[in-house]
Amino acid sequence: MSETTVAGLTTEEMIVNVGPQHPSTHGVLRFVVTLDGERVNECVSHIGYLHSSLEKIAETLRYEQYITNTDRFDYLNGLGNELCYVQAVEKLLGIEPPLRTRFIRTVMAELKRISSHLVYLGCYGNDIGAVTIFLHAFRERELLMDIFEAVTGGRLLYNYLRIGGLRNDLPTGFGDQVHRFLDHFPRRLTEMTDLLTENRIFIGRTRGVGMLTAEQALSYGVTGPSLRGCGVPYDLRKLRPYAAYDQVEFDIPTFPEGDCLSRHLVRMEEMRQSLRIVRQLLDKMPDGEIQAEVPRRLRPEAGEVYERVESPRGELGCYLVSDGSDKPYRMHWRGPSFYNLQVLPEMVRGGLVADFIATLGSLDPVAPDIDR
Amino acid sequence: MWGYVRDIWQGAKSIVVGHIVTFRNFWRPKITDRYPHSDAGKNWRPGPGYRGGFALLKSDEEDRELRCTACMSCARACPVGCIHIEGEGKGKERHPVSFYIDMGLCVYCHQCVEACPKDALTMTDEYEISGTSRAVLVRNLEELVAAGEGRTEVSRVV
Ligand code: SF4
Numbered sequence: 001m002s003e004t005t006v007a008g009l010t011t012e013e014m015i016v017n018v019g020p021q022h023p024s025t026h027g028v029l030r031f032v033v034t035l036d037g038e039r040v041n042e043c044v045s046h047i048g049y050l051h052s053s054l055e056k057i058a059e060t061l062r063y064e065q066y067i068t069n070t071d072r073f074d075y076l077n078g079l080g081n082e083l084c085y086v087q088a089v090e091k092l093l094g095i096e097p098p099l100r101t102r103f104i105r106t107v108m109a110e111l112k113r114i115s116s117h118l119v120y121l122g123c124y125g126n127d128i129g130a131v132t133i134f135l136h137a138f139r140e141r142e143l144l145m146d147i148f149e150a151v152t153g154g155r156l157l158y159n160y161l162r163i164g165g166l167r168n169d170l171p172t173g174f175g176d177q178v179h180r181f182l183d184h185f186p187r188r189l190t191e192m193t194d195l196l197t198e199n200r201i202f203i204g205r206t207r208g209v210g211m212l213t214a215e216q217a218l219s220y221g222v223t224g225p226s227l228r229g230c231g232v233p234y235d236l237r238k239l240r241p242y243a244a245y246d247q248v249e250f251d252i253p254t255f256p257e258g259d260c261l262s263r264h265l266v267r268m269e270e271m272r273q274s275l276r277i278v279r280q281l282l283d284k285m286p287d288g289e290i291q292a293e294v295p296r297r298l299r300p301e302a303g304e305v306y307e308r309v310e311s312p313r314g315e316l317g318c319y320l321v322s323d324g325s326d327k328p329y330r331m332h333w334r335g336p337s338f339y340n341l342q343v344l345p346e347m348v349r350g351g352l353v354a355d356f357i358a359t360l361g362s363l364d365p366v367a368p369d370i371d372r
Numbered sequence: 373m374w375g376y377v378r379d380i381w382q383g384a385k386s387i388v389v390g391h392i393v394t395f396r397n398f399w400r401p402k403i404t405d406r407y408p409h410s411d412a413g414k415n416w417r418p419g420p421g422y423r424g425g426f427a428l429l430k431s432d433e434e435d436r437e438l439r440c441t442a443c444m445s446c447a448r449a450c451p452v453g454c455i456h457i458e459g460e461g462k463g464k465e466r467h468p469v470s471f472y473i474d475m476g477l478c479v480y481c482h483q484c485v486e487a488c489p490k491d492a493l494t495m496t497d498e499y500e501i502s503g504t505s506r507a508v509l510v511r512n513l514e515e516l517v518a519a520g521e522g523r524t525e526v527s528r529v530v
Pocket residue numbers: 449450451452453454455473477478479480481482483484485
């Protein structure tokens with residue numbers, strides 16, 4: 001073991017395991033952190049605890065059977081994952097979903113984004129030591145859960161999107177329910193901002209901590225709020241509008257500092273933008289069919305397709321190879337949490353061990369999304 | 373010096389604001405429930421479209437026969453293959469003689485219900501499904517028919 005000398009005293013490096021079961025690892029994740037006193041010298045992540053072969057399983061299931069599995073890796077963004085997968089298969093088959101379907105999908109994906117950021121907000125506060133915010137965030141998330149339950153019948157695992165359409169149309173009273181949420185939520189969001197974002201201790205724990213430069217982020221393939229927190233306005237909803245994002249106006253919040261606080265602020269602002277998107281979509285919601293004409297047996301031509309959407313954590317990609325049969329030949333997911341995690345050692349090296357947790361939480365990783 | 377004063381001011385403000393928010397929430401109605409100890413918790417039913425335990429439905433006509441014709445569409449649609457059916461008879465006479473659903477494997481995806489051409493299989497609002505062994509989680513024909521008593525509609529979001 002290497003020895004370093006600090007002002008004449010000899011200290012030994014210490015190796016600490018953070019995880020696999022640790023309240024701040026958001027799932028089952030392990031980090032081997034080499035410490036020199038309070039300073040982090042090196043951090044190595046060990047992943048794979050939640051590997052569930054979701055890519056291999058796809059090869060044994062027909063295209064329409066796989067949708068339910070997409071809810072299960074990034075479980076905070078179930079509807080967004082379904083959207084990515086369904087769009088990939090539609091691209092492969094050359095199907096264009098009806099306009100109403102695209103609107104509904106976008107509304108649900110945006111509500112899911114708010115709900116995911118609320119989980120981030122609650123858990124991040126918890127990581128930093130502000131436990132109260134967790135209860136506030138989860139109380140508001142419950143309203144969203146009720147909306148999802150009314151629409152899809154499920155609270156976490158939806159299986160709502162279908163190839164070329166949706167499982168069912170919106171229930172009666174959906175508009176009112178969402179409008180109630182839209183009217184109620186901004187006030188609560190302000191309250192949460194007062195409670196956490198403007199708190200002196202929170203700012204002290206996050207400002208200038210876990211610095212990430214735009215060059216580093218880009219070279220590691222970091223996407224999502226973590227990249228926008230370095231000042232890079234990269235958002236697939238704007239750059240390559242899918243679903244109904246070309247029908248709405250919204251801004252991409254960016255903050256240039258690249259520390260934990262700016263990543264946090266990006267997410268807080270994104271929730272406001274999502275509210276804006278949902279409001280516009282509800283106002284413009286067209287009537288009509290929700291299911292496109294789809295052949296009974298889905299047998300896409302042999303070929304390959306890569307489809308990507310903006311998940312709350314970054315760019316979520318789905319790569320599908322078809323050999324002309326009714327099952328995918330190969331499937332690969334680009335999980336944003338996996339790529340975002342790679343940059344963690346760069347961010348924590350030389351920092352304090354307490355800041356390690358703050359930095360990890362600010363990347364908002366979801367463990368099954370890393371392992372799949 | 374000024375930074376020091378500002379720090380104290382901001383710290384004090386954070387504490388006061390935090391207390392105001394907490395005080396406001398103190399008077400808000402509580403949203404949690406002491407399930408399963410409260411009455412509201414016991415009598416709570418999920419909304420329409422909820423995906424819970426399974427039931428086989430009977431026909432609306434006089435004879436009250438099972439609607440199921442053992443066509444295997446549901447078993448084929450299931451992504452985990454947890455439905456096992458054996459049928460008997462030809463044409464109109466065809467009916468299931470055994471029908472097993474392994475709830476321990478089921479992922480509650482609702483795909484089987486949607487695949488059924490006869491609206492014979494449904495998921496219900498039964499949500500306390502956990503059991504003490506794997507065997508009790510396997511539903512057989514009798515249990516499925518019993519669960520369908522008094523039900524006519526397939527679970528669906530309205
Ligand atoms: S709900 Fe899904 S997993 Fe369960 S029996 Fe039906 S098709 Fe199979």
